[in-house]
Structure formats: C-alpha cells, structure tokens
Amino acid sequence: MAAPVLRGARAVRCWSLGVGPRRTRALFAESVSGRGSRRSSAAAREPRPGAHEWAAVVGLEIHTQISSNSKLFSGSQVTFLAPPNSLVSFFDASLPGTLPVLNKRCVEAAVMTGLALNCTVNKKSLFDRKHYFYADLPAGYQITQQRLPIAVNGSLTYNLGGGTHWSPSATKTVRIKQIQLEQDSGKSLHDDTRSQTLIDLNRAGVGLMEVVMEPDMSCGDEAATAVRELQLILRTLGTSQANMAEGQLRVDANISVHHPGEPFGVRTEVKNLNSIRFLAKAIDYEIKRQIEELQNGGKILNETRAFDEKLGCTVSMRDKEGKQDYRFMPEPNLPPLILYDAESLPVAADPQQVVNIDWIRERLPELPSVTRQRLVEQYGILPEHSFALLNEDGLLEFFQNVVKETRTEPKKVIGWILTTFLGYLKQQNLAVSESPISPSLLAELLNLLDRKAISVPAAQQVFEELWHNKGKTPGQIIREKKLELLQNQEELEEICQAVLDKHPQEVTAVKKGNQKVVNKLIGLVRRATQGRADPGRIKQILEKQLQ
Ligand SMILES: Nc1ncnc2c1ncn2[C@@H]1O[C@H](COP(=O)(O)OP(=O)(O)OP(=O)(O)O)[C@@H](O)[C@H]1O
Numbered sequence: 001m002a003a004p005v006l007r008g009a010r011a012v013r014c015w016s017l018g019v020g021p022r023r024t025r026a027l028f029a030e031s032v033s034g035r036g037s038r039r040s041s042a043a044a045r046e047p048r049p050g051a052h053e054w055a056a057v058v059g060l061e062i063h064t065q066i067s068s069n070s071k072l073f074s075g076s077q078v079t080f081l082a083p084p085n086s087l088v089s090f091f092d093a094s095l096p097g098t099l100p101v102l103n104k105r106c107v108e109a110a111v112m113t114g115l116a117l118n119c120t121v122n123k124k125s126l127f128d129r130k131h132y133f134y135a136d137l138p139a140g141y142q143i144t145q146q147r148l149p150i151a152v153n154g155s156l157t158y159n160l161g162g163g164t165h166w167s168p169s170a171t172k173t174v175r176i177k178q179i180q181l182e183q184d185s186g187k188s189l190h191d192d193t194r195s196q197t198l199i200d201l202n203r204a205g206v207g208l209m210e211v212v213m214e215p216d217m218s219c220g221d222e223a224a225t226a227v228r229e230l231q232l233i234l235r236t237l238g239t240s241q242a243n244m245a246e247g248q249l250r251v252d253a254n255i256s257v258h259h260p261g262e263p264f265g266v267r268t269e270v271k272n273l274n275s276i277r278f279l280a281k282a283i284d285y286e287i288k289r290q291i292e293e294l295q296n297g298g299k300i301l302n303e304t305r306a307f308d309e310k311l312g313c314t315v316s317m318r319d320k321e322g323k324q325d326y327r328f329m330p331e332p333n334l335p336p337l338i339l340y341d342a343e344s345l346p347v348a349a350d351p352q353q354v355v356n357i358d359w360i361r362e363r364l365p366e367l368p369s370v371t372r373q374r375l376v377e378q379y380g381i382l383p384e385h386s387f388a389l390l391n392e393d394g395l396l397e398f399f400q401n402v403v404k405e406t407r408t409e410p411k412k413v414i415g416w417i418l419t420t421f422l423g424y425l426k427q428q429n430l431a432v433s434e435s436p437i438s439p440s441l442l443a444e445l446l447n448l449l450d451r452k453a454i455s456v457p458a459a460q461q462v463f464e465e466l467w468h469n470k471g472k473t474p475g476q477i478i479r480e481k482k483l484e485l486l487q488n489q490e491e492l493e494e495i496c497q498a499v500l501d502k503h504p505q506e507v508t509a510v511k512k513g514n515q516k517v518v519n520k521l522i523g524l525v526r527r528a529t530q531g532r533a534d535p536g537r538i539k540q541i542l543e544k545q546l547q
C-alpha cells in the first residue's frame, strides 16, 4: 500500500506540472485496485493503468562547504571575500613535490553530518582522483571519494507543510546514498570586455561534503523543503554555514519522468543551483519540459543543463551521451582513512591524531526535529509554530527568553513573536539580533497585558512605540500616551450610556433581536475610549444597559 499512497500524494503536489489532480486520484485508485486482481479480457484491451500518466523523479547531489579554518589537504585559510589568490598554498596551486595532509576537522564534520543524517559511518574509506580539465583545477584532477565514501545509507526527513500547514501526512523521507569528502575547485571569472578568463584559487582545495540523495523525490517543492531541512541540520551541527548566496551550498538536481509502473526515464542534471527558489523552479520547469518533449515524440538526452535565472528555464550545457571519462584512480598520496569507535580505539592512541566516531556521537547537539517536538510538548504550541521558530536565526532563543520573564502563557507569547515581532522584523528586513526590542521589554509589555493594565490594541500601540523609540519602557509609554485600561466601572458605564443615547436606531435593532449590532456598539465605545477599555467588560455593561 505504501508506494501508491506516496505516489498519489506526490503527484498531487506536482499537479501544476501538467498532472491534474483528478487524473492523479484515478491513478491512485487504479494502482491500488489493480494490484493482485485478475483483469477481465475487456480490461486487458484497455490501455495499461498509468499509461497516460507521468511521474517525475528527482535526485539531488548537494555540495556543501565544511566550516573549517583551513582547507581539506593544506593549511591555507578559508575566508569568504578575501582578495583573489591570497589564500593559496603551493599544494593548492599543484606545485610538483607538494603532498596532501588531511584536515582532521573536515573528517570530524563529515562524521558528525553522517551521524545526524542516520548514515552508517565507514570505519575505512578511500580517496580517489577524478580527472577533468578546467583552468580552475590546476592539478587536472579533484581528490574525492568514489569507491568507498566516508558515510552511506542515511535518510533525511522533512515536512512539506513546514511553517504554515504542518500535517503528519506531509512528512516525507528521502534516502541518502552517501556522503563523500572532496576538494572544491577554484573560481573562473570571465572578463567579457577584455575577453579573458581570470582564475582565483582561493576556493581551490576547500573541504566539501557531497551529499548524494537517492531519486526519491518528485517535484521542486519537495527538493526545496529537503534542502532547507538539510541546511538547518548543518547549521545546528556547525559543520557548514550552508549559505547558498555565498556559494557554501550548491545543488545539482537530477530529473527524469516516466509512466508509473515502468522503469525510470533518462535523467538530465541541472548543475550548480545556488538558491532554493531557483532549485524548485528549475526542477518544475525541467519536469514540464521533459513531459512535453516526450509527448511530442521527442527523446530526453542524458545531458547537463543550467538554469537561466532571467528566462526561468533550463538550457543545455553539454551532453553526457559520450559519458565523460573521469579516469578515476586511487589517490596514491593518501592512505585509507581509518576511523575508530570506543571498541576499536587503540589504548595508546593520541587523541589529536585519531577520530573516534562514538566520541562525536555523544556530542551531537539536539537536532531540529527533536527540538520541534520538545517545543510542542514543553510549551503546548502548534507544530507549525515550532517550525517557524527554527526557521529564523535566533528566534527560538528570543522566544524562550520572553517566556522566562513573563507570566503570560507560552501559547499567547508565540502569537506576539510570530505575528507582531516577526512582522516588524520582516518589514524592515532585520535579523532577530538587530531587533530594537529586547526579550525583557516584550516580556514587560506582555505582563502589563496579562494584568489587564492595557488592552490588546493599546499593547500593539506600545509595541510600535518601543520599536521606534529606543530607551523607553512600556510603563513610560503607557503613562505618556494615557493608554491605561479604564478600570473605573462608573466612568465606563457612563461612556456606554452616552454611546447608546447617541445611537437610538442601533438600540432598537438590538432590541428587535439583531445581536450583530452589539458588536458595532462595542466598537463605538472602544473608539470613544481610544481603545482603553476591555471589550469583554464593555459587552457586559452594554448587554445590561440594553435589557
Ligand atoms: N532516473 C533518475 N532520475 C532522476 N534522478 C536520478 C535518476 N537516477 C539517478 N538519479 C540521481 O542522480 C544522482 C547521481 O549522482 P552521482 O553522484 O551518483 O552520479 P553522477 O551525477 O553521475 O556524478 P557526478 O558526481 O559527476 O555528477 C543521484 O542524486 C541520484 O538520486
């Protein structure tokens, strides 16, 4: 049962790609009932179930830069935006006679990432040379792990509903085939005015993890959500900053289409996608293009394509038909990479020289999926809110600090954080760390609201003031602007009566049974008190006066 359910759900998500929801549901029903049931001779003449349907298959290769002060095999520094060619050792420039020296920090990062992604970490892995010729690869080969990578057979779970429409059924898992350690290349900068290419080797030799996923996804939205979850995990671990805009995380998307029940189609590979939005767009475009191509009697070539951001389409770069021969060979200058666990660790081992998998496992931080679950249990907030708290850097800490300092229930605090606070930040494009309001100020404001010293609209007004006038406290603002809630019952009763006296028509309508008009009257009283009266109390008084 699992496969058709998944496929149905996937296709629904992708129906904008030309696979309509009605047809998708039909496919689902057919796949279920068709299984194991004998087909009548009339049915046998009908086209096979799924023959007119298309299913898309997506598999990602993700290159992510390891957070480390130095490169994978040399001591050169790793810094973003350093002057060109200022971070290049003799080894990075491939001078003869130089040898690679493996960076332990990069190995630990790959082990940690592998463990967080439920992989088996190989106690022995191997390095290989992958040859290709490009000006920004001075050695003519890249050191990678082709035969035996550092981690294999993992999984990544993500939720398509994420921060808005979370539901258990939108939880998906993609299998991870392997994680391999490899070197990054340099950068080629094309100078069109002088028609020349300039080479910057600062990035040459920086440590990368290539995370290869199995072809388990089926549209841009799934790929985008999976990559976002991976980014969050990498940042939580501290193994990569995974910032796509700075090139620290780059995605190659492999895409094919086929008729359900038939073997997978020929894949194309869209290289070097550097934003989540473009990743989703490129995949959805490519699925649509391939379906159209096949429907028009064409063929899909096993080719490498690029995404043209301006035109929003993919374009052919080079075909893989004559499969590029990378002439893989074992890297002769690096011995097998041996890792240990508590059991295999030699007694006299120098902790500086060995990597102990168990030691790393014990120090894994709380992973995002566990944090979310804890937040839901601890604070009673909705699962989608737990996603939203993790999606913004520093937001969870801010929320927790507010909760610590206020009597207001976390369930109410979350509303202020996700609607008001985040709304203001977004409007001004600010990070949480740049907020003009501290957690204690917001907590103070919520305490006043909790004590019913002010109304909700007045609290919004105080928030606005706090945001724009640094240095003031909620108490000061309330006094200055006279925003205290009207506590005096007699005064409030007088205001209510005055409103009723001024609006005889509304009074008659209510008396005739039109209860909706009461809301209008409450609004009028609120206006008369400049939002300083509690709506619940106004309602009570009005109802009494209208009897
Ligand atoms: N039929 C298919 N449709 C879509 N994706 C596929 C299909 N078959 C394989 N894939 C995906 O293609 C990717 C293959 O990556 P892998 O690194 O193994 O090889 P490669 O792309 O040939 O090598 P390179 O690292 O040089 O790009 C995987 O992410 C896998 O899930």
Ligand SMILES: [Mg+2]
Pocket (backbone or CB within 6 Å): 061, 210, 212
């Ligand atoms: Mg690959």
Ligand SMILES: [Mg+2]
Pocket (backbone or CB within 6 Å): 061, 252, 269
């Ligand atoms: Mg590839």
